[in-house]
Amino acid sequence: MDTARSSLHYQVEKWLRPEPSDCVRVARFGHMADGTRYVQIAATRINGHRELYFFRHDDGDWCVFPQRSRQPSMSAYRLTQAC
Incomplete structure (x- = not known):
C-alpha cells in the first residue's frame, strides 16, 4: 500500500486541487451508522465553493466513495461440506 497516496491530504489535493489563496x-x-469514518472538506475560492466527503476504508485508504458493505459469503469449500 502506498501510504502517501492513501492519505487524506493527498486525496484532498487530487480531487479539489486547491490554490494557495483558497x-x-x-x-x-x-x-x-456502520462505523465508517468520514470527513467533509470544504474549499472556498474566488470562483466558487466546493465540498467533498472522504471515507476511510478498512485498509486505511481515504476515498471519495464509501466502502462496500460486507455481505455474508460462503466459500466453495464450505458448500461441499454442507452436502
Whole structure:
C-alpha cells in the first residue's frame, strides 16, 4: 500500500486541487451508522465553493466513495461440506 497516496491530504489535493489563496477546511467529520469514518472538506475560492466527503476504508485508504458493505459469503469449500 502506498501510504502517501492513501492519505487524506493527498486525496484532498487530487480531487479539489486547491490554490494557495483558497480556503480549505474540515467542515464536518464523524462516523456513519456502520462505523465508517468520514470527513467533509470544504474549499472556498474566488470562483466558487466546493465540498467533498472522504471515507476511510478498512485498509486505511481515504476515498471519495464509501466502502462496500460486507455481505455474508460462503466459500466453495464450505458448500461441499454442507452436502
